[in-house]
Structure formats: structure tokens, C-alpha cells
Amino acid sequence: MPSANVTMTVREAAPRVRVVDIVGEITAFSEEEITRAHEEAARGGVDAVILNFEGLDYMNSGGIGLLVTTLIRAQRSGHRLLACGLTDHYRQILALTRIDEAIEVFDDEASAVAAV
């Protein structure tokens, strides 16, 4: 199995709001990494986790499945899951798959943070 070609780093953007910067690919192989990053971002309780896709260079349907899994985890922990920094192409894919009805999508990090 090829390694996950992705790094995810967590930082605080505002009180109780953490951002996950995603650099690389989101495929079925990214499961471990996204699980770890989301846990880290949610640690101690937050109002929202923002997935920042500015560094994304590839996402497939396996990766979309992981977003849904992450969404389920966020709902269980009682915080919102937001997304920002998506290209038009991936924004369209989230719209076609109607993921954007459950994960709010913003142009950039600042507007995502402001919306929390």
C-alpha cells in the first residue's frame, strides 16, 4: 500500500476554533492522517474545525468518503466542520456530492473563522 502523500498540521485560528492545513492528496490512504489530525484539532473541546484545502492537489471519491467519516466524528463531538481554500473544481465536486450541505464551504480561512 502506498503511503499517504499528505501532511496535515493543526493550529488555532481563534479561541475554540482550530484549522487543519492539508497539503497533498486526500484518498482512501489518508484515513490515518485525517483521523489523527481531526482528533488533535478537537482535543479539549472546540466550537469548530476548519479544513483548509489550499495545499490540496488531489482528492478522489475515496477521499470524499473520508470527509464524510470526519463529518460523522465532528457531529458526535458536537462541533462544526467547515472547509476553505478549495479550488473551483473541488468545490464543484463537494456540491455535486452534496457534501457542502453538511460541511460549510468558505472561500478563505478568514471568512470561515468569521462564520463560526
Next chain:
Amino acid sequence: MMLERLRRRRSENGGGPAAGTPLSQTRLIDPIPIPPGDPLETVLLSAGGPVGVADLELVSGTLDAVRAAGVELIVPLIGQGELIGALYLGPRLSDQPYSSDDRRLLGGLAAQVAPAMRVAQLIREQQAEAKERERIEQELKVAALIQQTLLPKELPSIPGWHVSAFYRPARAVGGDFYDFIPLADGRLGVVIGDVTDKGVPAALVMATCRSMLRSAAQKHDSPSKVLAEVNDALVPEIPAAMFVTCLYAIIDTGAGDVVLANAGHNLPYMQTEDGVVELRAAGMPLGLMPGMDYEEKRYTMGSGETMVLTSDGITEAHDPDGEMYGFGRLMARVARRADDMVVALVDDLESFAGPDAEQEDDITLVVVRRSHSAQVSAMAFGAGELLDSFAVRSEEGNERAAVTRMAEAVAPLGFDRRDLERLQTAVAETVMNAIEHGNEGRPELEVGVEVWATDDVVSVRVTDQGGAREIPEPQTPDLEAKLAGLQTPRGWGLFLVEKMVDDVRSTSDGSTHTVELIMKRKGALR
């Protein structure tokens, strides 16, 4: 008054009518029906009371029978001017002739009995009718059940084609049927038929005919041979005076070629740019006599052309004035373009027949349209210039390499970023599917990729070794279902592929399975 008289007569006779007479002397006269229109009926209706048989001079078989039975007096039972029945009386037990008093008494009795008789008759008729209605309802239910069980549950899903069907049974379920038979090499068999007669017998013949067609369709590539075989098989099986009209068409969904034969069914109509074309092919209905030949008709469907198959429940529907819908109207409606031909035809028929019309016969419609994009793909498939051809091993993640190489191959074509990204996602999902599903993730198997281009389109063909396996259906993403664990992202991948490119076609040859992704080159096609 009646009772009074009766009592008086009894006392006059010194007791009841049979007093002092042994019962053995009485005899029951068998009922002798009086057929409507018999001269005796006329006499009894106009007599105004009991009629002595000896006084009658009539040429009537009934009167002869009445005389032969030893009847002396007929007491007509009349209600509302109709002869409801008659009492036949033999000679009086006292051997005296019937007196005028006797006749008056009997006449009075008859006047009282007749209405009660009528009521009893009506009740009996109603009970018989209700029983018959119940039996018919039950039979209709069984017939409808047989028919519904055998009609296709799903419509064929073929890229570049749109197939739709409509079936609405009449209350007295006729014998309409239709069927889709998947054949080798991406061909599709389409059946529409009608069994003469209704109810359970028709439904059973339909079931037999359907199985015969399905079996013959796998044996012969020619529709005329299929119909000839079914005809020969059906003749010894089918009840006398029953037969089946049936049209069988084989559609080559790649090239658009249609070959059909027709066993006396409604003509199929082809909606084309130049109007409606009737596809005539001569042939006798199935089940009449063995050894029949069926003519074959060929037609190549172009993009945007629509084939309409109907049953006579449509053409023979009537408007409130009794005028028939007819072939002329059907053809005129088919000639007008419609987004959904089935809906357009049904609407047209309903507005013709009027809101209160009871549907006289089953209505069946099968509509097969070749979509515009299919033409694009037909031009591209295997045609044009091969830009690149390569293979990746069936290991998860290798779709990335395929996408990168495909992108390099199409770089000179100058796709804009948006279209290129869409093509990349489509190729990625298709290759993933080939790896995981088609080749079941077996690394020794390869996924072949060919990149073709014409002036108009780019075509990427992805081939795996899963030709014998069924192709999964794309799933429309439903987040609720996904959250409930009812959907997997794999089905979403296929859904995305269809959204990313202009057309998706797939072909299987039993060992390999090829998906072709078509994207128009901007400016080349409108």
C-alpha cells in the same frame, strides 16, 4: 276480500279443496317455460285472468306441450305488464270444470303472488350477478398479478441511450407485454406484444410467450429467426382462437443499428429530422400456424432519433364521440419533438379520450431514444488519432500515474484548466474502478488506457479484465444514506464520472470491459 271468498268456497265444498280426495290422485306438472314471443305469451298477457286451455286455438309448440301435460287452466302471473310466470292447473279433483268463481279466485291469487314472485326473481338474479362479478374480479386480480410479475422491473441503462416504457392495464387486464433482453456485444433486444383475449388465459399465454422469446433471443442474432422459432413453439401450446402480435427489435447500441421483425403488431415509428418513418416488416401473428417467415427491417438510428413502439390500446382508444385515436394522430404526436415522449403521448391520449373515459384496453409504450451525445462518442470511439496508449498495474493509488500520463498526452490539445481537471477526475475514478472492481485489485492484471483525439473530442478508453462481471450502477450521492452506512463512496465515484465528461460509454466482450470517457474540445462543437 280474497280470504273471505276463500273461506266461503271452502265451506261450500264442505272443507278444504282436497278434502276427501286421496293425495295419490294429485300430480305435479313439470314446469313448461314460455319462450318470449310465443303466441301463448301474447294471449296470457292480454287475457286479464286465468285462461282455459280448451278454449285456445293457437299454433304454439308451448301450448302443445301444455296440453300434453294435461293442463286445463293457465293462470298468468303478470307484473308491470310483463309475464312473470304462470300457474298450470290440471283438472279439478272433483272432475267439475273450473267455475267462473274458481277463475276469479285464482285470478285474485295471481295478482297477489305476481309481485312477490317478481321480487324473488330479482333477488335471485342479483345474487347470481354478484357471484359472477366476484369471480371476474378474482380472475382479474390473478391476471394482473401474473402480468405485473413478468414485466421488467427496471429499464436498461445504456450510456448514450434513453429507454423508457409505460404500461397501464385496462380494468379487464388485456394481454399486453414488453421486455428488454440484454444480448452479447452491447446489443439490446426489445419486445412489445399483445395477446388477443383478456384475463388469466391471456396472462398465461403472455408468460409462455415471454419465456420462449427470451430463450430464442439468446440463440439467434436475427429477429426474424427468433419470431419464427417462437411461432413454431407457440402453435401447439396456445388455445384455439388466441394469438399473439409481437414486435422484436435488436439494437446495436454501439453503432445505432436496429434490426426488427414484426408478427402483426402495431408498426414502430421512428422520429427523425425529416419526420416520422414507419418501419414496415411483414409477418403473421404468433401462434396461428407453424412455418411462418418474418420479414426483417433495418434502420440506423442517428443521434436524437427516437423509436416509438405502441400497443393497440393507444390507437384504438375512443373519444367521447366514439372517434378512434388512430395511427394518424399517433404519428402526428410522434412527429412533434418532446422532452419525454412517453409523457407527451400519454397526455395527448388522455386529453383525446376525455377525463371520464374508462380505458378500454391495456396501454403499452416503449420509447428508445439515441441521445445527441451518443453520436459524439460514436465518432470518437476507435476513430481519430491515438495520442497515447499505456497500462498500469492493478494496485490502489496507481490511478494517479494514469491521470498524470493522460494529462501529458492531452496537453497539446489546449484544454482549459477547468475541463482538464474534470477529465482528470473522471479518468482517476474510472481507473480506480477498473483496479478495484474490474480487476479486483489483483496486481498482476493491468488496466489499459488509450487516449484518442479527433478534431471534435478527446476520448479516453480504460480497459480492465472484468468483462464478465456486472457493472455497478452509479449512485446519486445521498449524505443521509452515506451517514447511515447505506452508500459507499465508490458508487459516488461513478456518479462523478458521468458529471465530469460529456459522455460515458461502456462495452464488454465477456473478458474485458472498456469504459470510454468523451470530452468535447471547446469551439469544435457547439
